[in-house]
Structures are given as structure tokens and as C-alpha cells.
Amino acid sequence: MARRTCRLCDTQETRPTNFFVLSGATVQPTKLGFDLIFSNGERRSMMAASEEDRDAWVAALRETIQRQAQKKLEALQVRHHPKNGRARCAPAG
Numbered sequence: 001m002a003r004r005t006c007r008l009c010d011t012q013e014t015r016p017t018n019f020f021v022l023s024g025a026t027v028q029p030t031k032l033g034f035d036l037i038f039s040n041g042e043r044r045s046m047m048a049a050s051e052e053d054r055d056a057w058v059a060a061l062r063e064t065i066q067r068q069a070q071k072k073l074e075a076l077q078v079r080h081h082p083k084n085g086r087a088r089c090a091p092a093g
Helices: 051-079
Strands: 002-005 012-015 026-029 033-037 043-047
């Protein structure tokens, strides 16, 4: 995180200096942490303080990646729907 001071009001602002795009990524637990494998094949290894911490990170990342993929799919379905704008068709009959 980088700290920056606003030149107008002299307050401190913290901005991330690095981030990962999780779209299409996978998470694999390891003995001491977990690996993030990105869609371009890049692998980042992360360490965790304990097995419980590792398991919590893996579960949270998998849930986030799945939720992100679901939102992307829903957005594509709405965009390509023949009625343009209805999220779901009414059941026939």
C-alpha cells in the first residue's frame, strides 16, 4: 500500500500498489499456503500462518472466483437475450 497526502486538505490516503485479477484464476492449497494460478499461466505462491488460515483463504478465493464467473455469465445472458433486457424468460405454458 502506498500512502499519499492530499495537497488540498492534508489528509492521508492509502492506495493499493498491486492487485490480482482473479477472473479465470484457480486456487490450489499447498502445505504452507496456497497457489494462485492465473488464466495466463502465471503462478503466485502465498504463505499462510496456519492450516486454518490457509483453508479460509482458499475457500474465500474460490467463492469469489465462482461468484465473479457467475456474474459474468449472467451479464452475457442478459446482453444476448433476444428480448434484450429481460434477465430470464417466462416459463412456457
